[in-house]
Amino acid sequence: xSNRNIGIKDVAVAAGVSATTVSHVLNEVSYxxxxxxxxxxVRSAAEQLGYGPNRLAQALRxxxxxxxxxxxxxxxxTPHAGRIIxxxxxxxxxxxxxxxVINTSGSASLESRRADVEALLERRVDGILYATMYHxxxxxxxxxxxxxxxxxxxxxxxxxxxxxxxxxxxxxxxAVRALLEAGHTRIGFINNTTEVPSTRLRLQAFRATxxxxxxDGDAAPVESAASxxxxxxxAALRILAGEEPPTGLFCxxxxxxxxxxxxxxxxxxxxxxxxxVVGFDDQELIAANLHPGxxxxxxxxxxxxxxxxxxxxxxxxxxxDLPQTAVRPTILRCPLVCRDSIGPPxx
Amino acid sequence: xSNRNIGIKDVAVAAGVSATTVSHVLNEVSYxxxxxxxxxxVRSAAEQLGYGPNRLAQALRxxxxxxxxxxxxxxxxTPHAGRIIxxxxxxxxxxxxxxxVINTSGSASLESRRADVEALLERRVDGILYATMYHxxxxxxxxxxxxxxxxxxxxxxxxxxxxxxxxxxxxxxxAVRALLEAGHTRIGFINNTTEVPSTRLRLQAFRATxxxxxxDGDAAPVESAASxxxxxxxAALRILAGEEPPTGLFCxxxxxxxxxxxxxxxxxxxxxxxxxVVGFDDQELIAANLHPGxxxxxxxxxxxxxxxxxxxxxxxxxxxDLPQTAVRPTILRCPLVCRDSIGPPxx
DNA sequence: CTGAAAGCGCTAACAC
DNA sequence: GTGTTAGCGCTTTCAG
Numbered sequence: 001x002s003n004r005n006i007g008i009k010d011v012a013v014a015a016g017v018s019a020t021t022v023s024h025v026l027n028e029v030s031y032x033x034x035x036x037x038x039x040x041x042v043r044s045a046a047e048q049l050g051y052g053p054n055r056l057a058q059a060l061r062x063x064x065x066x067x068x069x070x071x072x073x074x075x076x077x078t079p080h081a082g083r084i085i086x087x088x089x090x091x092x093x094x095x096x097x098x099x100x101v102i103n104t105s106g107s108a109s110l111e112s113r114r115a116d117v118e119a120l121l122e123r124r125v126d127g128i129l130y131a132t133m134y135h136x137x138x139x140x141x142x143x144x145x146x147x148x149x150x151x152x153x154x155x156x157x158x159x160x161x162x163x164x165x166x167x168x169x170x171x172x173x174x175a176v177r178a179l180l181e182a183g184h185t186r187i188g189f190i191n192n193t194t195e196v197p198s199t200r201l202r203l204q205a206f207r208a209t210x211x212x213x214x215x216d217g218d219a220a221p222v223e224s225a226a227s228x229x230x231x232x233x234x235a236a237l238r239i240l241a242g243e244e245p246p247t248g249l250f251c252x253x254x255x256x257x258x259x260x261x262x263x264x265x266x267x268x269x270x271x272x273x274x275x276x277v278v279g280f281d282d283q284e285l286i287a288a289n290l291h292p293g294x295x296x297x298x299x300x301x302x303x304x305x306x307x308x309x310x311x312x313x314x315x316x317x318x319x320x321d322l323p324q325t326a327v328r329p330t331i332l333r334c335p336l337v338c339r340d341s342i343g344p345p346x347x
Numbered sequence: 348x349s350n351r352n353i354g355i356k357d358v359a360v361a362a363g364v365s366a367t368t369v370s371h372v373l374n375e376v377s378y379x380x381x382x383x384x385x386x387x388x389v390r391s392a393a394e395q396l397g398y399g400p401n402r403l404a405q406a407l408r409x410x411x412x413x414x415x416x417x418x419x420x421x422x423x424x425t426p427h428a429g430r431i432i433x434x435x436x437x438x439x440x441x442x443x444x445x446x447x448v449i450n451t452s453g454s455a456s457l458e459s460r461r462a463d464v465e466a467l468l469e470r471r472v473d474g475i476l477y478a479t480m481y482h483x484x485x486x487x488x489x490x491x492x493x494x495x496x497x498x499x500x501x502x503x504x505x506x507x508x509x510x511x512x513x514x515x516x517x518x519x520x521x522a523v524r525a526l527l528e529a530g531h532t533r534i535g536f537i538n539n540t541t542e543v544p545s546t547r548l549r550l551q552a553f554r555a556t557x558x559x560x561x562x563d564g565d566a567a568p569v570e571s572a573a574s575x576x577x578x579x580x581x582a583a584l585r586i587l588a589g590e591e592p593p594t595g596l597f598c599x600x601x602x603x604x605x606x607x608x609x610x611x612x613x614x615x616x617x618x619x620x621x622x623x624v625v626g627f628d629d630q631e632l633i634a635a636n637l638h639p640g641x642x643x644x645x646x647x648x649x650x651x652x653x654x655x656x657x658x659x660x661x662x663x664x665x666x667x668d669l670p671q672t673a674v675r676p677t678i679l680r681c682p683l684v685c686r687d688s689i690g691p692p693x694x
Numbered sequence: 695c696t697g698a699a700a701g702c703g704c705t706a707a708c709a710c
Numbered sequence: 711g712t713g714t715t716a717g718c719g720c721t722t723t724c725a726g
Contacts, residue, residue, distance in 0.1 A: 365696065
């Protein structure tokens with residue numbers, strides 16, 4: 001158990017060497033030539049005393065804190081933040097970094113978000129991750145630029161800060177293909193009504209995938225509503241009302257899929273026997289607890305957090321150029337998580 | 348926008364005073380007597396140059412970082428972590444502190460968790476919050492003791508570290524009372540099977556509340572199963588199978604309640620007309636998206652995070668004695684969140 | 695009312 | 711091979 005009162009000096013005294021030597025040995029400084037014997041003495045003295053480095057003092061001296069700031073919007077509203085933090089934390093720690101987390105409100109003024117960044121800068125973080133809880137475009141506080149920064153799950157409204165986002169179109173394709181491969185030819189899409197990238201991108205990919213499969217993508221039924229269970233329920237009722245209703249349903253998200261389940265139940269439709277359903281988001285709380293389990297496309301929050309952290313550290317350590325990568329946001333795969341809501345269409 | 352290259356010295360030069368005076372003015376040191384005129388000069392010079400303090404250097408000098416370590420178990424598995432972090436972050440920032448967050452695995456070895464604490468200690472955090480994702484007893488890494496610490500949502504297996512936990516019994520009472528007040532007299536409980544405090548405490552409170560209301564608490568039907576939707580479904584089918592099935596159902600958590608909804612639907616029971624249901628946890632993703640909305644008891648994660656932070660800072664700043672408060676864990680209220688799953692029993 | 699000097703714990707030139 | 715010295719940016723006696 002490391003003793004907070006032991007410094008490099010105490011170790012030096014105990015080992016009968018100078019502080020410099022202790023520093024050299026403990027940090028395995030490449031150019032330092034210290035005899036093996038001395039090294040052993042130093043190490044065992046450090047061990048004995050329970051020495052732990054004072055990262056603060058190191059940071060002050062080296063101008064490197066080994067701390068990454070994570071500004072996370074609305075950290076408590078979705079389970080997504082947790083996955084981003086986990087991905088970032090694991091990637092950071094693998095390289096000796098730690099995370100300083102600050103919650104910020106997506107709806108907060110630019111000024112208040114500027115102050116959040118400021119707090120991080122005063123702590124002399126080596127870089128900043130700015131994470132949003134859904135894929136969108138953000139207006140960034142100007143002081144974000146004073147240190148290497150990466151956007152997670154969003155792109156900058158202006159300018160060219162490096163960013164990592166989910167492959168919305170790819171995710172939608174995977175979802176629709178799963179339905180196609182199960183044999184469905186009448187496939188509908190229940191979409192969100194709000195103006196966010198995913199609304200448009202998923203719809204486009206939905207139609208394109210059908211068309212590529214030889215179906216009429218443009219004619220495929222689409223119903224939009226609020227992106228919760230109630231909206232999904234209403235949209236599903238509408239889309240299933242026709243003469244030849246779809247046998248496969250792609251839903252904008254898992255909450256809407258949850259509503260679609262209810263609509264199906266009311267209409268006497270069994271899932272997946274009479275109706276196959278695919279969701280989006282992989283909100284496990286919903287997807288795994290619906291009956292039957294909802295097959296859905298996962299958003300790569302963990303991967304985005306890890307990717308951003310990896311690359312941020314590379315930039316900090318001069319292993320890569322941030323601007324270079326910044327031209328286009330990096331797009332991460334959205335894999336399909338198979339549960340039990342997809343089956344072949346009836347006859 | 349604060350300039351990272353400006354130090355107290357630069358401000359001093361610009362204002363034509365010494366660094367000491369700048370420090371005195373900017374920190375509003377009580378015993379410092381500086382003329383108003385000088386103060387103004389200093390402040391405007393600081394403003395002009397975009398000076399921001401180097402918290403690292405301050406910390407090294409004052410032996411106070413103003414950083415709290417938050418060791419959160421399994422941060423990504425539940426949405427609970429987000430609420431704890433939010434509560435902690437807001438409480439911390441209100442007092443000038445920031446959070447360094449590290450994820451740790453609840454199932455990880457004591458040694459690996461000791462290393463997590465060690466990382467925090469090397470950063471010289473002023474105190475540590477150790478948070479678990481469900482109310483339980485934890486074996487703590489011994490080095491946690493080297494700095495003021497508080498447990499969030501758990502109690503120490505041994506020893507007397509201060510802790511804050513939810514009022515499980517109170518929450519259960521509130522839930523059962525809601526059913527009672529709606530007029531139900533046949534009330535059942537769907538419980539979890541695992542050996543955690545909440546399993547026992549909620550059951551006890553369930554029976555006690557019924558008995559206090561003049562019913563036979565000991566005879567009230569209880570069925571246990573795995574704490575997910577499938578378990579809730581099975582337990583609900585069993586509990587509703589009898590001659591005179593309950594008209595009100597208290598469920599161990601929202602996921603089990605979700606299963607109970609399915610069981611009710613299969614049995615042709617309308618909620619709340621034929622069956623009233625109350626959950627526990629207030630997992631909004633489920634509770635708000637079920638139909639009808641699930642009335643449920645909320646766990647005070649935000650409040651626990653805030654409370655712990657408040658008190659940790661008090662202890663750090665010497666405003667209270669941690670040991671003193673440590674005798675018994677502090678218990679925070681679990682309020683009922685009313686939605687639409689409770690109604691009067693039929694006739 | 696204001697400033698000079700020392701030092702928090704560490705690292706990096708440079709000297710020996 | 712190892713030690714001396716200076717200094718990262720700040721606060722805090724202590725003198726004036």
